[in-house]
Amino acid sequence: MRIVVAVKYVPDINAERKFADCRVVRDPAEGTLNELDENALEAALQIVEALPEGEQESAEVVAVTVSPPEGDVALRKAFQMGVHRGVRVSDDALAGSDYFGTTAALAAAVRHLEAEGPVDLVVTGMAALDGLGSVVPALLAAELGRPSLTFAKTVAVAGGALEITRETDEATETLTAPLPAVLSVADTANRPRFPNFKLIMAARSKAIEELSSADLGLDPAVVGAAGARTETTAAAPRPEKPEVELVQDKGEGGKALAEYLIRNELV
Amino acid sequence: MTNRTVLVLLDPADEVRSSVLELLTIGRALGRVEAVTLEAPSVEALAQLGAHGVETVHQAELPAELRGDARHLSAVVAEVLAAAVRRTDADVLLAPSTFAAKEAVALAGRALGAGVIIDAAGVAEDDEGRIVGTKRVFAGAWDTSSRVTTDVAVLTVRANAVVPQPAEAAVATEVEGFAVEVGAALPTVTSRTEKERDADRPTLEEAAIVVAGGRGTEGDFGPVQDFADALGAAVGASRDAVFEGWFDRYVGQTGVTVAPRLYVGAGISGAPHHRGGMQASQVIVAVNNDPEAPIFEICDFAVVGDLADVLPQAAEVIRAHKAAR
Numbered sequence: 090m091r092i093v094v095a096v097k098y099v100p101d102i103n104a105e106r107k108f109a110d111c112r113v114v115r116d117p118a119e120g121t122l123n124e125l126d127e128n129a130l131e132a133a134l135q136i137v138e139a140l141p142e143g144e145q146e147s148a149e150v151v152a153v154t155v156s157p158p159e160g161d162v163a164l165r166k167a168f169q170m171g172v173h174r175g176v177r178v179s180d181d182a183l184a185g186s187d188y189f190g191t192t193a194a195l196a197a198a199v200r201h202l203e204a205e206g207p208v209d210l211v212v213t214g215m216a217a218l219d220g221l222g223s224v225v226p227a228l229l230a231a232e233l234g235r236p237s238l239t240f241a242k243t244v245a246v247a248g249g250a251l252e253i254t255r256e257t258d259e260a261t262e263t264l265t266a267p268l269p270a271v272l273s274v275a276d277t278a279n280r281p282r283f284p285n286f287k288l289i290m291a292a293r294s295k296a297i298e299e300l301s302s303a304d305l306g307l308d309p310a311v312v313g314a315a316g317a318r319t320e321t322t323a324a325a326p327r328p329e330k331p332e333v334e335l336v337q338d339k340g341e342g343g344k345a346l347a348e349y350l351i352r353n354e355l356v
Numbered sequence: 357m358t359n360r361t362v363l364v365l366l367d368p369a370d371e372v373r374s375s376v377l378e379l380l381t382i383g384r385a386l387g388r389v390e391a392v393t394l395e396a397p398s399v400e401a402l403a404q405l406g407a408h409g410v411e412t413v414h415q416a417e418l419p420a421e422l423r424g425d426a427r428h429l430s431a432v433v434a435e436v437l438a439a440a441v442r443r444t445d446a447d448v449l450l451a452p453s454t455f456a457a458k459e460a461v462a463l464a465g466r467a468l469g470a471g472v473i474i475d476a477a478g479v480a481e482d483d484e485g486r487i488v489g490t491k492r493v494f495a496g497a498w499d500t501s502s503r504v505t506t507d508v509a510v511l512t513v514r515a516n517a518v519v520p521q522p523a524e525a526a527v528a529t530e531v532e533g534f535a536v537e538v539g540a541a542l543p544t545v546t547s548r549t550e551k552e553r554d555a556d557r558p559t560l561e562e563a564a565i566v567v568a569g570g571r572g573t574e575g576d577f578g579p580v581q582d583f584a585d586a587l588g589a590a591v592g593a594s595r596d597a598v599f600e601g602w603f604d605r606y607v608g609q610t611g612v613t614v615a616p617r618l619y620v621g622a623g624i625s626g627a628p629h630h631r632g633g634m635q636a637s638q639v640i641v642a643v644n645n646d647p648e649a650p651i652f653e654i655c656d657f658a659v660v661g662d663l664a665d666v667l668p669q670a671a672e673v674i675r676a677h678k679a680a681r
């Protein structure tokens with residue numbers, strides 16, 4: 090069993106996030122592994138741990154990120170959780186990629202790993218907390234020509250097939266597909282493990298494998314700003330809200346709330 | 357460019373939800389609107405589409421094996437959308453910002469070589485006639501504009517982007533069938549149970565008013581639901597409240613993103629993940645017994661107090677006000 094987990098390096102949700110020249114400013118000190126990718130890593134590790142004895146030893150979980158070198162922070166975190174290998178795809182030509190450019194780079198990295206041996210499963214989080222598009226997993230599946238099973242709430246791999254359950258806006262569904270497949274994992278799927286001391290120590294000495302777009306045979310015309318089909322033309326911070334009107338409840342708080350709503354024609 | 361064709365996804369087709377009416381309103385400002393469905397629209401839906409200026413509904417005819425539960429797979433919906441755009445020579449494809457529609461739209465954009473904008477809060481055209489989508493990002497702290505540089509533009513639009521307006525004159529609506537082949541690798545849908553829609557309350561995604569409860573309810577959503585009903589609001593929760601099993605749907609970055617006219621958070625601290633899903637609301641109100649609660653930073657109005665006291669009292673005053681009107 091070989092599993093590739095696509096992970097993203099994102100600005101910390103608690104840090105001040107901003108734009109300059111229509112690009113997201115990335116302060117390396119404030120970046121982190123996208124929290125929702127921890128659910129993806131957890132799912133991958135659990136799949137391996139559920140394998141029959143004998144298959145576990147040969148199993149491999151590879152974390153892959155498309156990011157500038159700062160993104161190593163995300164791969165280190167993945168190592169601490171227990172993945173075997175970390176691959177970073179970095180290239181100036183990738184800056185400014187849209188959904189399709191990012192997908193092309195991730196798909197090329199998966200194919201690169203496939204040249205070494207089959208990749209049974211590609212796992213992602215349900216969204217990246219910076220962009221929140223939630224579309225890269227489905228695009229990646231299409232690019233790789235594999236079935237896409239997204240937003241999984243429960244995950245099971247048995248007999249060469251993947252089965253998930255999920256809650257969509259409209260329905261509760263069970264989906265199955267033979268491997269190889271692409272899986273995205275909802276934040277409700279599991280509780281990501283805390284790294285233990287042994288893994289934290291081991292993560293320090295693990296080497297990150299670096300690949301460029303040339304190594305992956307990526308066409309520069311389809312990635313980065315050159316290949317993007319959308320361009321950000323303006324970015325402005327929202328005006329600050331006026332100071333909050335704070336009422337201390339001394340028995341009339343509910344009345345004050347209702348009156349505020351009535352006064353502002355919200356009732 | 358007024359001879360533009362704008363295609364709007366109508367799925368399901370038994371009713372035209374307010375999110376779709378918004379898309380039709382946005383679409384009419386950009387050109388001529390047509391709709392695409394995966395099933396026969398109901399009589400009511402057709403009447404509403406006519407009132408909103410839709411002359412043609414393109415109804416996909418799928419291969420027999422995909423007419424059941426599999427037709428809801430985003431890869432199937434995507435092939436329908438791509439085929440409909442090709443067939444109508446549409447310039448713009450619009451869909452609501454549900455998780456399923458986002459995937460379908462992105463996959464259609466892939467098939468069409470079109471630029472995709474997800475979660476637009478507004479759609480317009482620039483001086484050169486290119487489609488521009490505006491977005492609220494970083495938990496509602498920034499506004500961005502993105503221009504689609506391809507000839508076909510594909511977007512999902514968040515609910516409450518515009519107030520739906522019918523067309524100046526109603527039109528007669530015709531349904532045209534078209535065959536769709538699906539080549540994508542698909543999973544098998546082994547079971548599918550549709551969720552019951554609460555007939556008495558608006559849906560969380562589309563509601564003009566949302567009342568959400570958090571850990572501060574201590575498991576009793578009664579006051580939250582009663583207050584919501586007094587306002588005619590949808591009910592939501594924080595993720596923690598859902599993980600506790602107190603309610604079924606939560607607002608936030610990984611739950612439902614809402615941007616109503618009014619959002620009320622009761623017993624919710626205002627964590628960044630929660631804010632990301634509601635900070636674009638027009639008016640934000642909170643009830644929290646901690647005077648230091650972070651949610652107050654983004655509120656217009658707030659009561660420091662116990663929600664179990666404040667909400668019932670507010671509901672009573674609102675009901676009395678409504679009855680006197």
Ligand SMILES: Cc1cc2nc3c(=O)[nH]c(=O)nc-3n(C[C@H](O)[C@H](O)[C@H](O)COP(=O)(O)OP(=O)(O)OC[C@H]3O[C@@H](n4cnc5c(N)ncnc54)[C@H](O)[C@@H]3O)c2cc1C
Binds near residue numbers: 595
């Ligand atoms: C990857 C990830 C994604 C997440 N996504 C989401 C998401 O989409 N949506 C989401 O909501 N959360 C999300 N979370 C969780 C989020 O970080 C917070 O933990 C959660 O929102 C807190 O819920 P809460 O406000 O109900 O609880 P708390 O933070 O515990 O706040 C409870 C509040 O209630 C107040 N209170 C207590 N008693 C009363 C009373 N009697 N009357 C009035 N007030 C009272 C307290 O003062 C406190 O402010 C996510 C977390 C992670 C890690």
